[in-house]
Amino acid sequence: MGLTGDVLAALPVPLAFPLLIAFYYGESPVPFLAAIAVSLALGAAFRSVGDPEENLGPREAFLAVALIWFLVAAVGAIPFVVPGVGTLAHPVNAMFESMSGLTTTGATVLRDFSLHSKSVMMWRQVIQWLGGLGILILATAVLSEIGVGGAQLMESESQTQDVNKLTPKISQTAQLIWGIYFGLTGLAVAVYFLLGLAVDPQMGLYNAVAHAFTSVATAGFSPEPLSVGAFHPLIQWAVVPFMVVGSTSFVLIYFAINGEPMRLLRNEEFHFYLGAMGTLASVVALGLFLDPSTTFGAEGTIRHAVFNVASIVTTTGYASTDYVQWAPAAKHMLFMGMFVGGMVGSTTCSIKSLRWLVALKSFRRNLFTSIHPEAVRPVRISGKSVDEGAIRDIYAYLLLSIVIFFLLAVVVVVDAERANLRVDEFEALGAAATTFLNIGPAFGDAGPYGTFATFPLSTRAVMIVLMWIGRIEIIPVLVLFTKAFWTS
Amino acid sequence: MTDRSDGRLPTDLEIIARDVGSLLLMEAGLMTLSVAVALGFGEYYAALGFLISGGLTALIGGLAVRRFADAPEPKTKHGMVIAAGGWLGVALFGALPLFLAAWVTPPAVMDTFVPAAAAAASWDPIAVGGTTTVSSLAYFRDPLHAVFESMSGWTGSGLTMAVHEPSLPRAIQWWRSFIQWVGGVGVIVLTVSILSRPGSGSYALYQSEAREKKIHPSVVSTVRTVWKLVVAYTLLAFAMLFAAIRLSESAYAESLSYGETAWQALNHAMTGLTTGGFSVTDNSIATYGSPLVETTLLPIMVLGAIAFPVHYVVLRDRRFRELVDDLQTRWLLLLFGAGVAVLSIQNVASVPATPGAFATGSFLPVSVPLLDGAGLDAVRDSTFQWISALSCTGFQSAPIGRWVAGAKVLVVGAMVLGGAAGSTVGGIKIVRGYTVARGIAWQFSRVFLPKNAVVTTRIGDRTLDRATMEREFGEAAIVTLLWLVALAVGSIVLVNVAGPEFGYADALFEVASAQGNVGLSSGITGPSMSPLAEGMFLFNMWIGRLEIIPVLVFLRAGIWGLNP
Numbered sequence A: 001m002g003l004t005g006d007v008l009a010a011l012p013v014p015l016a017f018p019l020l021i022a023f024y025y026g027e028s029p030v031p032f033l034a035a036i037a038v039s040l041a042l043g044a045a046f047r048s049v050g051d052p053e054e055n056l057g058p059r060e061a062f063l064a065v066a067l068i069w070f071l072v073a074a075v076g077a078i079p080f081v082v083p084g085v086g087t088l089a090h091p092v093n094a095m096f097e098s099m100s101g102l103t104t105t106g107a108t109v110l111r112d113f114s115l116h117s118k119s120v121m122m123w124r125q126v127i128q129w130l131g132g133l134g135i136l137i138l139a140t141a142v143l144s145e146i147g148v149g150g151a152q153l154m155e156s157e158s159q160t161q162d163v164n165k166l167t168p169k170i171s172q173t174a175q176l177i178w179g180i181y182f183g184l185t186g187l188a189v190a191v192y193f194l195l196g197l198a199v200d201p202q203m204g205l206y207n208a209v210a211h212a213f214t215s216v217a218t219a220g221f222s223p224e225p226l227s228v229g230a231f232h233p234l235i236q237w238a239v240v241p242f243m244v245v246g247s248t249s250f251v252l253i254y255f256a257i258n259g260e261p262m263r264l265l266r267n268e269e270f271h272f273y274l275g276a277m278g279t280l281a282s283v284v285a286l287g288l289f290l291d292p293s294t295t296f297g298a299e300g301t302i303r304h305a306v307f308n309v310a311s312i313v314t315t316t317g318y319a320s321t322d323y324v325q326w327a328p329a330a331k332h333m334l335f336m337g338m339f340v341g342g343m344v345g346s347t348t349c350s351i352k353s354l355r356w357l358v359a360l361k362s363f364r365r366n367l368f369t370s371i372h373p374e375a376v377r378p379v380r381i382s383g384k385s386v387d388e389g390a391i392r393d394i395y396a397y398l399l400l401s402i403v404i405f406f407l408l409a410v411v412v413v414v415d416a417e418r419a420n421l422r423v424d425e426f427e428a429l430g431a432a433a434t435t436f437l438n439i440g441p442a443f444g445d446a447g448p449y450g451t452f453a454t455f456p457l458s459t460r461a462v463m464i465v466l467m468w469i470g471r472i473e474i475i476p477v478l479v480l481f482t483k484a485f486w487t488s
Numbered sequence B: 001m002t003d004r005s006d007g008r009l010p011t012d013l014e015i016i017a018r019d020v021g022s023l024l025l026m027e028a029g030l031m032t033l034s035v036a037v038a039l040g041f042g043e044y045y046a047a048l049g050f051l052i053s054g055g056l057t058a059l060i061g062g063l064a065v066r067r068f069a070d071a072p073e074p075k076t077k078h079g080m081v082i083a084a085g086g087w088l089g090v091a092l093f094g095a096l097p098l099f100l101a102a103w104v105t106p107p108a109v110m111d112t113f114v115p116a117a118a119a120a121a122s123w124d125p126i127a128v129g130g131t132t133t134v135s136s137l138a139y140f141r142d143p144l145h146a147v148f149e150s151m152s153g154w155t156g157s158g159l160t161m162a163v164h165e166p167s168l169p170r171a172i173q174w175w176r177s178f179i180q181w182v183g184g185v186g187v188i189v190l191t192v193s194i195l196s197r198p199g200s201g202s203y204a205l206y207q208s209e210a211r212e213k214k215i216h217p218s219v220v221s222t223v224r225t226v227w228k229l230v231v232a233y234t235l236l237a238f239a240m241l242f243a244a245i246r247l248s249e250s251a252y253a254e255s256l257s258y259g260e261t262a263w264q265a266l267n268h269a270m271t272g273l274t275t276g277g278f279s280v281t282d283n284s285i286a287t288y289g290s291p292l293v294e295t296t297l298l299p300i301m302v303l304g305a306i307a308f309p310v311h312y313v314v315l316r317d318r319r320f321r322e323l324v325d326d327l328q329t330r331w332l333l334l335l336f337g338a339g340v341a342v343l344s345i346q347n348v349a350s351v352p353a354t355p356g357a358f359a360t361g362s363f364l365p366v367s368v369p370l371l372d373g374a375g376l377d378a379v380r381d382s383t384f385q386w387i388s389a390l391s392c393t394g395f396q397s398a399p400i401g402r403w404v405a406g407a408k409v410l411v412v413g414a415m416v417l418g419g420a421a422g423s424t425v426g427g428i429k430i431v432r433g434y435t436v437a438r439g440i441a442w443q444f445s446r447v448f449l450p451k452n453a454v455v456t457t458r459i460g461d462r463t464l465d466r467a468t469m470e471r472e473f474g475e476a477a478i479v480t481l482l483w484l485v486a487l488a489v490g491s492i493v494l495v496n497v498a499g500p501e502f503g504y505a506d507a508l509f510e511v512a513s514a515q516g517n518v519g520l521s522s523g524i525t526g527p528s529m530s531p532l533a534e535g536m537f538l539f540n541m542w543i544g545r546l547e548i549i550p551v552l553v554f555l556r557a558g559i560w561g562l563n564p
Helices: A002-010 A012-024 A030-049 A058-081 A091-102 A118-146 A166-199 A205-216 A233-246 A250-257 A261-265 A268-290 A297-313 A328-337 A353-371 A388-418 A425-436 A457-471 A475-481 B011-040 B044-067 B076-104 B107-113 B118-122 B136-141 B143-154 B170-194 B216-247 B258-273 B291-305 B308-317 B327-349 B373-390 B405-417 B430-448 B466-497 B504-515 B531-545 B549-560
Strands: B126-128 B131-133 B456-459 B462-465
Touching: A002 A012, A002 A030, A002 A058, A012 A030, A012 A118, A030 A058, A030 A118, A058 A091, A058 A118, A058 A457, A058 A475, A058 B430, A091 A118, A091 A457, A118 A166, A118 A205, A118 A250, A166 A205, A166 A233, A166 A250, A205 A233, A233 A297, A250 A261, A268 A297, A268 A328, A268 A353, A297 A328, A328 A425, A328 B466, A353 A388, A353 B076, A353 B466, A353 B549, A388 A425, A388 A457, A388 B405, A388 B430, A388 B466, A425 A457, A425 B504, A457 A475, A475 B430, B011 B044, B011 B076, B011 B170, B044 B076, B044 B170, B076 B136, B076 B143, B076 B170, B076 B531, B076 B549, B107 B131, B107 B136, B126 B136, B136 B143, B143 B170, B143 B531, B170 B216, B170 B258, B216 B258, B216 B291, B216 B308, B258 B291, B291 B327, B291 B373, B327 B373, B327 B405, B327 B430, B373 B405, B405 B466, B405 B504, B430 B466, B462 B466, B466 B504, B466 B531, B466 B549, B504 B531, B531 B549
Parallel strands: none
Antiparallel strands: B126 B131, B456 B462
16 A cells, blocks of 8 residues: 555656646646546555565565556546547546556557647656556566466576565665666667657657657657658658667677677567567568558568567557558468567566467477377577466466457457447457557557547557556456455 | 497387387278178278278278387386377278279269269269269369378268268268278377377376377277276267267158168267267258257267366266366366357347348247347357267257358367367367466466465376476466467468358368368368368368477477487
C-alpha cells in the first residue's frame, strides 16, 4: 500500500511536463492541475493506510503492481477527459487511451487528432514513456526475482535468494536501468531533431521529443495521424534501431556499456529475437515485391517491410504506411509477428523471445527423451542449463496467453455481432492480439491509421482490462483470484 | 545408427519395417474380405480393384515380414515410430482400392451406381476418359483424393472427397466404413498400450502390463478385449439404428427398402460407434431429416467417446458407478450437457441473423414456450452437433457453414478438447485438458508456498506427489501447446488458399476438425480444394490421431535415426 502511495504521489513530476507545454503554447493547464490534485490526494490516502516499514514479499508485490498499473492509468485518464473534446470526452475512451498509453500498447480511440491540444497530445507520449520505465523496473527487479512465468531466467546483474526483501532490490536496479533509459531517450531526441533539421521540417523539437518517448518505450503513440509515415524516409530508418534497442534486455545493454559486449552478442535469446525479426521482414519484403498492387519502389519496399515488422515484433506499434492495404498473406505474417515480442528485461510486451526459445528447446529435448526415457538432458540457453520449474512456468504462461487471447477474440466477435457491426474474424483476432499483447494497431478499422473507437463500448472496456493484465504479465492479476494468495 | 556390418539395414529399421509390414499384411486381409463384399453386390470392377490392392499390399507387407523375420522384439523406443509409420503406411496402401477401383471401372459402369433420385440431376459432372459421369467414384482417379479419403478413414476423421456418397459402389462405401471401424479399434489399442507412458494423458487397460519393455504381449491382449466390446456394441448400435430408420416418419426414411435400411444402419453403426463419421447418405445425417434417427445416434456417439477401460470395468464388474467415479467420464458427461446448453443459447439468439441455417417449421407435435420453429430447430441442431463434435464423430445434421462465427468457435472448442483418452475420439482429450488446467493453477500458486512444502494432488483416483504432478503437467502442456501451434499455423495457411468466400472462422473450424479427427465441415473440404490444403489436412489428421509427439519422433528418427 505504501509503495502504491509513493508512486501516486510522484505522479505530479511527469504531469508537470505537459503542464509546461500547456503554458508554452498558451493552452489550458486545468486538465493537468486536476490530475495532479487527484494523484496527490490518492497518494496521501494510500500512504496513510500503508506501513512504511513493511516487507515487500511476492504477495504484496503482486497486489501493489496490479494496483499501481490500474490507478496510474485512471489518474492518467483525467487530462484526457477534462477538456471534453472529441472521442476522449467519454470516460471509457479516456481510460482506454490512458491504459493503452501506460501499458505501452499504442492502440488509440482518437478519431480526429487535430481536435486535441498539443499539451494533451504530449501527455499521451509522456504516459507511454512512464509505462516503459515502469515495466523495466517490474521486469528486471520484481518478476525476475519472484520467479513466475519464466521471468526468473532473465540474466540479471545480481542474484538475491531472499525474495522477501524486494524494496532494496528495486531501488538498486532502478538506478542502473534509469540511467540507460534516460540516456537512450536523450540520444533519440538528439538524432530525431538533427535529422529533422537536415531533411524534414515537420520533425521539430516537439515531435522529436514526442517520438523519442514512445520509440525507446516500444510504445507507439504518435501525435501525427500518419504515425512515423508522416516523416522523411531517413527518419523512418532512424526510428528502427531505437525500437530494436528498446526491446533488447537492458541488463545486457548495461553489461555491454560496462565493457562486456560479448554477453549481449553471444546471448541466444538475442540471436533468436533478431533472427525472428529478420526472417519475418525478409518474407514480408519478398511478398511486397511479388505483389503488383504495391508500388513502393525497391528502397520503399524494404523500408516498409523492415519498419513495420520491427514495429510489430518490438511491440512498438508505429507504422510507416497503412499496411491494412497489403495482401492478406503479408498481413498474416505481421499477425504472427505479434506473438514473438522482444527480449525479457526490456520495455517490450507480447510473449517474448526467451519463452519461445525455451519452449522450442524443451520440445526438442522431449523428442529425445521419448526415445531414450532414461536419459537426463537439461535444456541449455546460452550455455546455462534451465531450471525445470521455469520450463513448466513457461508452458503455463504460453498456454494461458493463448487461451486468454482466444477468449478475447471470441468476445470481440460475439460482441460485434450483438451490436450488428461487421467485424471480420481476422480483424477480431488482430484486435485481440494487439491489445492483450500490448502492440498497438491491428487490421481493418483498427489498423495503424484507424481507430479502436469503432468497436462497441463493451468491447473497449474488456480491452482495457486485458491490456492491463497483459502488460503486467498476467500472473500478478490472476493470482489475486487464487485461494493460495489469500490463505497461508 | 549402428549395425551397418554385412550390408544389412540397421536393427532399428528392421524392427520397424517388420512390424509395419505385419500391419500391412493385416490390411491385405481386410482387402481380401472386401473382395467378397464386392462380389456379393455384383460389383466386379470394384472386386478387381480390391483384389489387385490386396495382392500388392500383401506382397510388400509379406516381403518386409519375411526379410526381417529374425529382427529382435520391439522396445518402447520403437513403439512410437511403429505407430506413426504404421498409420502412414496403412493409410497410403488403404488408398489403393479407391484409386484402382476408380481407374478400372469404366465410366458407363460408374453411371449405374448413381441413384435415380431427382437430386442427382443437379450434381456436377466429372470428366473421366473423354466422357463425364456424376458418380463420385471418379474423384478417386486423383491419387491425392484417394490418399486423403483413406487417411480420413484410418484416422477416424470423416472429412470426405466423395461429394455424393450414394453414387459410390457398395464395396467402396463398405471400405470407407470398414477402415474407420478397424482404425477406431487401432487407436484404442494405440492409446491404452503403446502410448500409455506416465503423463501422456492415456491410461492403461491393464496397469501392470503397460509399463513392460516388450510391447507385443500387451498389445495382443488389449486387441482381444477391445474387439469383443466393439463387435458387441456395433451389433447393438446396428439394431437400434435399423429400428430408428424404419420407425422414422420422414419421406426419405420411408422410401428406403429393408435391405437399404439395413445397409445404412450397418455403415452408420460402424462409423458412429468408432466416432469416425463417414456416412453413406448424401448429406450425412441431415439426409434423414429425422429427429428419431438423430436421437438414436446420440448414445452411440457418447458410447464411443467413453474410455474403453471404463467400458471394461463397467461391463465386467457391473459397476455403473464407475461412470461417475471416473474423472474423465464425469467431465465428459458434464461437458456434453453444458455445451449443448451454451451452443443452443448462442444459436437460438442468432436465429434472426442467419437466414437459411435453421428450418422454420416445428418438428414437434406440441409447442414449446419461448421457442418458435426455428428456435426449436436451433436447439435440435445444437444438441446433435455438439455431441458429434465433442465425441469427434463428425456426423453432420446442420449446415454449420451458415452459423455465426461465435457458434463455429464454440464447436472449435469442442473439437480441440475432444472426449476421453482411451477411446476413439480425437482432440487433446479431457484428461490432458484437466491436467493442464490444474497444472497452470499450481504453477502460479507455487510462489506462495514454501519451497519444501509437501504437496499432493489428486487427479481422478490417483494421488500424485509433487514430482509426478509436475512431470505430468509438463508432458500434457507440450502436447497441448504443439496442438495449438499446429492449429494456428494450419488455419493461417488455409485461410490464404481457401476461396474468398471463407472467413478465418471457417478455416479454423476446418483445421480443428481435421486435426481433431472429427470430420465436421464448414464447406471448405471437397475435391475442388487446393492441393496444398489437402496435403496439409493429411498431415493434420495424421498428427492429430497420434497426438503429435509420435509423428515428430518418427520424423526425427527418419532424419537422425534412433540412436543419437
